[in-house]
Amino acid sequence: MAFDETKHDYKVIGTRPVRPDGIDKVTGRALYGADLSAPGMLTAAILRSPHAHAKIVKIDTSKAEAMAGVKAVVTSRDFGLPEDQDLRDTQDNCMARDKVLYDGHAVAAVAAINAQVAKAALKAIEVEYEKLPHVIDVDDAMKGDAPLVLEGRALETVPEGWSQNVTNYCEFGHGDLDDGFARADLIVERSFKTGATHQGYIEPHACLASMGPDGRGELWCCTQGQYMVREVCAGIMEIEASQLKVTPSEIGGGFGGKTTVFIEPVALALSRKAGRPVKLVMTREEVFRASGPTIHSSTDVKIGMTKDGTITAARADLRYSGGCYPNGTCEMGAQAAFAPYDLKAVRTYGWNALTNRPKEISYRAPGAPTAIYAVESVVDEMCQKLGLDPVDVRLKNAADKGTKSSYGVTFEDIGLKATLEAAKAHPHYTAPLGPNQGRGLSCGFWFNFGGNASVTLSVNTDGTVNVTEGNPDIGGSRASISMIAAEELGIGYDRVRTIVADTTSIGHSDTTDGSRVTFTVGLATIKAARDAKTKMCARAAALWGIDPEAVEWVDGAAQPSGPNAGKFPPMSLAEIAAVSFQTGGPIAGHHESNADGAGVSFGVHLCDIEVDPETGASKVVRYTVFQDAGKAIHPDYVEGQLQGGAVQGIGWALNEEYIYGEDGILQNPGFLDYRVPVASDLPPIDTVILEVPNPGHPYGVRGVGETSIVPPLAAIANAMSRGAGVRLTQLPMSPPRVLSALMAKG
Amino acid sequence: MVKVTIMGALRHAIDGKAEVEVEASTFKELIDKLSAEYPGLKPQIDRGVSLAVDGRIYREAWLTPIGEAREVVLMPYMKGG
Numbered sequence: 168m169a170f171d172e173t174k175h176d177y178k179v180i181g182t183r184p185v186r187p188d189g190i191d192k193v194t195g196r197a198l199y200g201a202d203l204s205a206p207g208m209l210t211a212a213i214l215r216s217p218h219a220h221a222k223i224v225k226i227d228t229s230k231a232e233a234m235a236g237v238k239a240v241v242t243s244r245d246f247g248l249p250e251d252q253d254l255r256d257t258q259d260n261c262m263a264r265d266k267v268l269y270d271g272h273a274v275a276a277v278a279a280i281n282a283q284v285a286k287a288a289l290k291a292i293e294v295e296y297e298k299l300p301h302v303i304d305v306d307d308a309m310k311g312d313a314p315l316v317l318e319g320r321a322l323e324t325v326p327e328g329w330s331q332n333v334t335n336y337c338e339f340g341h342g343d344l345d346d347g348f349a350r351a352d353l354i355v356e357r358s359f360k361t362g363a364t365h366q367g368y369i370e371p372h373a374c375l376a377s378m379g380p381d382g383r384g385e386l387w388c389c390t391q392g393q394y395m396v397r398e399v400c401a402g403i404m405e406i407e408a409s410q411l412k413v414t415p416s417e418i419g420g421g422f423g424g425k426t427t428v429f430i431e432p433v434a435l436a437l438s439r440k441a442g443r444p445v446k447l448v449m450t451r452e453e454v455f456r457a458s459g460p461t462i463h464s465s466t467d468v469k470i471g472m473t474k475d476g477t478i479t480a481a482r483a484d485l486r487y488s489g490g491c492y493p494n495g496t497c498e499m500g501a502q503a504a505f506a507p508y509d510l511k512a513v514r515t516y517g518w519n520a521l522t523n524r525p526k527e528i529s530y531r532a533p534g535a536p537t538a539i540y541a542v543e544s545v546v547d548e549m550c551q552k553l554g555l556d557p558v559d560v561r562l563k564n565a566a567d568k569g570t571k572s573s574y575g576v577t578f579e580d581i582g583l584k585a586t587l588e589a590a591k592a593h594p595h596y597t598a599p600l601g602p603n604q605g606r607g608l609s610c611g612f613w614f615n616f617g618g619n620a621s622v623t624l625s626v627n628t629d630g631t632v633n634v635t636e637g638n639p640d641i642g643g644s645r646a647s648i649s650m651i652a653a654e655e656l657g658i659g660y661d662r663v664r665t666i667v668a669d670t671t672s673i674g675h676s677d678t679t680d681g682s683r684v685t686f687t688v689g690l691a692t693i694k695a696a697r698d699a700k701t702k703m704c705a706r707a708a709a710l711w712g713i714d715p716e717a718v719e720w721v722d723g724a725a726q727p728s729g730p731n732a733g734k735f736p737p738m739s740l741a742e743i744a745a746v747s748f749q750t751g752g753p754i755a756g757h758h759e760s761n762a763d764g765a766g767v768s769f770g771v772h773l774c775d776i777e778v779d780p781e782t783g784a785s786k787v788v789r790y791t792v793f794q795d796a797g798k799a800i801h802p803d804y805v806e807g808q809l810q811g812g813a814v815q816g817i818g819w820a821l822n823e824e825y826i827y828g829e830d831g832i833l834q835n836p837g838f839l840d841y842r843v844p845v846a847s848d849l850p851p852i853d854t855v856i857l858e859v860p861n862p863g864h865p866y867g868v869r870g871v872g873e874t875s876i877v878p879p880l881a882a883i884a885n886a887m888s889r890g891a892g893v894r895l896t897q898l899p900m901s902p903p904r905v906l907s908a909l910m911a912k913g
Numbered sequence: 914m915v916k917v918t919i920m921g922a923l924r925h926a927i928d929g930k931a932e933v934e935v936e937a938s939t940f941k942e943l944i945d946k947l948s949a950e951y952p953g954l955k956p957q958i959d960r961g962v963s964l965a966v967d968g969r970i971y972r973e974a975w976l977t978p979i980g981e982a983r984e985v986v987l988m989p990y991m992k993g994g
Contacts, residue, residue: 322956322957323953323957324922324923324925324957336922337920337921337922337989338921339920339921340921341931366994423993423994424994426994495989495990495992499991499992502988502989514921529993531994532994533992533994574986574988575918575920575965575986575988576965576968576970577967577968577984579968579969613993614991614993615993616963616970616972616991616993617972618972618973680992680993680994681991681993682993683993761972761973761974763969763970763971763972764969863969872994873993873994
């Protein structure tokens with residue numbers, strides 16, 4: 168039998184069933200990273216650098232090791248030196264080897280019988296530092312005389328003449344810029360700076376590690392990718408992957424920040440040394456000081472436009488710093504910067520420079536929000552100068568199917584124009600504004616990708632189904648996967664339960680990132696369900712004594728596929744499952760693959776803000792998100808992704824920022840001083856989901872988790888410009904900055 | 914022969930050109946040939962690249978056929994959050 172590759176007549180997809188993790192989470196039954204315990208467990212703590220940049224001259228742990236209740240102390244001496252440079256950087260970030268590279272860099276760790284003893288032992292560790300000059304700002308770091316964070320790390324792509332802090336360089340685009348700018352009636356050139364932000368997940372990093380004397384280990388942790396944790400930790404611990412079992416806990420937010428390890432190798436090393444299980448939980452201060460923030464950036468944008476709003480040429484120079492180790496986030500920003508536009512002449516240049524800040528780790532659409540903030544701010548300024556409608560200008564220049572993107576790839580079906588048209592037609596676009604209020608708009612974009620996934624779909628003898636998959640659920644994927652399985656099998660959503668397995672229970676799955684899970688695991692679930700249906704049709708055929716090819720699956724049951732196949736009453740999934748032991752054994756469908764064709768995603772955000780002219784404080788008073796989801800599997804979760812991204816972007820735009828003192832020490836490592844938006848700061852975030860099917864998926868699914876954080880930065884800056892008459896080119900637009908701009912305007 | 918667009922920062926390795934032609938029928942053949950014929954590309958290829966084939970981006974799918982493709986673009990390895 169064959170199954171259609173595409174499906175459109177949905178019974179489950181597009182409905183809003185109750186979320187499967189809801190009761191566990193609201194009753195406290197869900198087990199997060201810090202909730203697990205083991206007999207004989209020790210508590211660990213980490214000693215961190217008080218300096219932004221310093222050579223480690225000597226570490227003396229003898230006094231700590233001699234303390235009663237201390238069972239193990241580790242430093243970099245307890246780790247090997249991985250050959251792979253990325254792995255070596257990750258290990259060095261977990262435990263500094265020769266020098267500390269940022270305030271909060273780990274230098275030693277203790278496992279003790281309780282937290283009090285562990286903390287006391289940290290104070291007994293003597294570290295001799297030789298302070299070194301530090302550099303915090305990306306523009307400063309690129310200068311020839313800047314203090315060097317690391318030496319010899321520039322890639323071969325970096326042109327000569329830069330500071331050794333410059334490690335990455337990229338360039339994208341096409342067309343003749345000089346000719347394009349010559350044809351423009353208006354050219355605007357502006358420079359922008361954005362602060363580093365933190366993903367702000369509520370659950371700190373936490374793990375429980377247990378290494379046995381036989382070299383086998385177990386690790387329970389909150390992570391976006393248990394297989395990633397296994398590969399990285401096995402590499403650092405110099406053990407085989409099969410000897411380390413990693414179980415992901417329930418996760419209290421990740422947003423990209425849990426796609427690497429910070430503490431897990433340390434906990435494993437302590438456990439190996441102590442011979443007992445070790446729990447290690449970061450404090451909030453540690454999360455801010457030593458786990459991944461975003462890049463901070465400095466960007467120049469130059470755009471040429473004719474009087475009718477046609478963009479004739481565009482250029483962006485993006486200088487990013489991802490902290491103290493090389494990273495390629497500038498490549499993502501440089502590719503995304505002009506993605507919403509169909510341009511004949513465009514060029515983007517990107518640099519990464521090392522600074523004495525923590526190692527950057529991904530945060531929703533890494534690199535894109537800051538790039539598109541700069542571009543969309545300039546486009547809005549040009550619309551104002553030329554008296555043009557901002558949606559009309561974007562529609563006039565919008566990328567569409569067949570557009571050669573600014574990063575060189577020709578788009579397939581995309582939903583940008585549909586989202587722009589939806590924004591223009593929405594009542595929000597023409598609603599009256601109050602005093603001191605302004606309305607801003609911005610486009611957003613993200614690539615999305617697929618990757619590896621493994622799925623097993625087991626048909627139980629009572630007619631229920633279990634789906635086992637390997638991607639931690641950070642945005643509702645268990646519900647989506649159950650719905651996809653139910654849809655394919657023709658059974659109710661309540662008959663399916665999806666679980667996220669440990670690394671020994673199912674094959675490899677890539678990390679939950681890149682807006683990939685509903686697309687990729689969903690695709691694997693479709694294939695696994697179709698595999699199971701094929702097997703169930705074969706069981707029915709065997710019972711009926713007909714050819715399996717003469718059986719088809721309709722509405723949750725096997726039935727003869729035509730009059731020549733014979734007359735037999737349909738056999739439901741439950742009926743086939745009930746006799747599965749008698750007809751050949753348990754029934755399960757499987758699929759393992761590396762999926763591609765994820766399909767890019769576009770969104771448009773519309774935002775009203777009100778600025779207090781006396782204080783410079785601004786408040787978002789209305790906000791609407793328009794985004795192409797391809798096909799929304801569970802619209803509640805899609806709306807949640809759109810709202811969550813918008814809120815995080817609002818925080819980035821208005822308040823959130825890593826603030827460093829002259830001494831290179833982080834000044835605001837806590838939620839009191841690092842201000843994320845809370846419910847009372849925000850209006851309801853309205854959402855409009857558009858569905859322009861992704862041709863690379865049988866249901867048309869596109870990832871939705873990242874695009875929504877991209878537009879808020881510029882949407883709010885544009886609203887402020889239109890409402891308060893000041894164009895801020897530095898984020899966050901905190902009240903002192905806004906007040907200063909208002910006073911300068913007079 | 915497949916015409917491959919090379920991202921700007923790597924064009925120093927292909928004499929400043931924007932495109933090169935390579936005899937290859939799959940992603941794997943392509944990156945092997947590019948590494949062999951243009952050694953300056955090898956470090957980036959070894960670190961990781963994505964390949965866009967007629968608008969679709971592939972990260973590690975070595976067996977992806979490209980022989981009939983209208984557009985092939987060598988890109989940085991994609992990452993996300």
